[in-house]
Amino acid sequence: MTLTRADLAKLPSYVPGRSVPGAIKLASNEVPYGPLPGVVDAVVEAATSAHRYPDMGVVALRQKLADRLGVPAERVATGCGSVALAEHLVRAACLPGDEIVYSWRSFEAYPIIAATAAAASIQVPNTAEHAHDLPAMAAAITSKTRVVIVCTPNNPTGTPVRRAELTEFLDTVGPDVIVVLDEAYREFVTDPDVPDGLAEFGDRPNVVVLRTLSKAWGLAGLRIGYLVAQLDVADAVRKVVTPFSTSAAAQAAALAALDQDEEMRRRADLVIAERTRVYDALRGLGQDVPETQANFVWLPLRDSAVPFAQVCEANGVIVRAFAGDGVRVTIGTAEENDAFLNAAEKALAS
Ligand SMILES: Cc1ncc(COP(=O)(O)O)c(C=O)c1O
Numbered sequence: 001m002t003l004t005r006a007d008l009a010k011l012p013s014y015v016p017g018r019s020v021p022g023a024i025k026l027a028s029n030e031v032p033y034g035p036l037p038g039v040v041d042a043v044v045e046a047a048t049s050a051h052r053y054p055d056m057g058v059v060a061l062r063q064k065l066a067d068r069l070g071v072p073a074e075r076v077a078t079g080c081g082s083v084a085l086a087e088h089l090v091r092a093a094c095l096p097g098d099e100i101v102y103s104w105r106s107f108e109a110y111p112i113i114a115a116t117a118a119a120a121s122i123q124v125p126n127t128a129e130h131a132h133d134l135p136a137m138a139a140a141i142t143s144k145t146r147v148v149i150v151c152t153p154n155n156p157t158g159t160p161v162r163r164a165e166l167t168e169f170l171d172t173v174g175p176d177v178i179v180v181l182d183e184a185y186r187e188f189v190t191d192p193d194v195p196d197g198l199a200e201f202g203d204r205p206n207v208v209v210l211r212t213l214s215k216a217w218g219l220a221g222l223r224i225g226y227l228v229a230q231l232d233v234a235d236a237v238r239k240v241v242t243p244f245s246t247s248a249a250a251q252a253a254a255l256a257a258l259d260q261d262e263e264m265r266r267r268a269d270l271v272i273a274e275r276t277r278v279y280d281a282l283r284g285l286g287q288d289v290p291e292t293q294a295n296f297v298w299l300p301l302r303d304s305a306v307p308f309a310q311v312c313e314a315n316g317v318i319v320r321a322f323a324g325d326g327v328r329v330t331i332g333t334a335e336e337n338d339a340f341l342n343a344a345e346k347a348l349a350s
Helices: 006-010 039-047 059-069 082-093 109-116 134-139 163-172 197-201 231-240 248-258 261-284 302-314 334-349
Strands: 076-079 099-104 120-125 145-151 178-182 207-212 225-228 296-299 320-322 326-330
Touching: 039 248, 059 076, 059 225, 059 248, 076 082, 076 231, 082 109, 082 145, 082 178, 082 207, 082 225, 082 231, 099 109, 099 134, 109 120, 120 134, 134 145, 134 163, 163 197, 178 197, 197 207, 225 231, 261 296, 261 334, 302 320, 302 326, 302 334
Parallel strands: 099 120, 099 145, 145 178, 178 207
Antiparallel strands: 076 225, 207 225, 296 326, 320 326
16 A cells, blocks of 8 residues: 555656766756856846745746747746646646657656656657657557657757658647657757757647757756747646746746857857767767767667766766666766766776
8 A cells, every 4th residue: 555656656766867076977968168147147136036926927038938939928838947848738638548659768757757647658669770760659649649759859869850750740640649849959959950840840739849948058957948839738738837836036047048149059069069079089989879969979888888887987977877778978068078088988998
């Protein structure tokens, strides 16, 4: 007899990237350059009203996002990280027993989000190239499917979904199934064949785009993400959002960060240049690293994943191992990446 739902016992707990004092942390896909200019001042200013509830409608931020994205503010919902919005969306769309289709391996929050809603996870294996298998995902849709999640670029493999395959997929999926385009890493995409899901597909009635300010915009610690959907879906999501879960500090920080477009772009470009360097170096070490359009690389090391991460940690670099599968390494500063590449060379030689 348990006091909580017995089915949750089978659920893996979310494992956050490890932090070890003094070590270089390349385990959580953060950007290494600190908050954008103006963010700290905005948070300090917001903190002077910390005894007040925040604006529950998140009006200023939703309007600012809407103006940038060229959509009405009514189509935008914000939340305590895009992961919370994914949870809210599933809560708004699924009843117990409904199905959620997603690629696997992908973002490890997806199984937890599905289980929380008592929905069934239908996991479609990635291709041999570690990418989404969109035809197989389309084939996995049944009359019980309410949501399909397309993570592009995919966490943790970095692989993107390209325009032609996504168009074909969206044309195949029925109008009664929500397709979530999780674009947490959109700002790191350089391949012109990888579509901007919002600009190119956001007007479809069943498409929902998830974005975050945690990654390129440097606000992971303040928890702020957003979703753009058609009015009815956005409205339903806002109804189930935990009240006041977008804090005043997060709103102020996001408003300040969004004024720093150029600096965000400069920093993202540094990450992209380093990504190429790290990718080339790992390929040079004989590693079968898949193409990546995100701020991390994937090493499909299988049984060597955990020992590899242990050697990295012993050399002062924390990376993210998925036992029996692979290791995800976030792109850091040039010095951090050098430290990782040194550690990787040792790990692969051991
Ligand atoms: C694919 C993907 N989606 C969503 C998120 C959630 O980001 P946040 O909740 O910080 O906005 C992450 C974070 O790692 C992610 O990798």
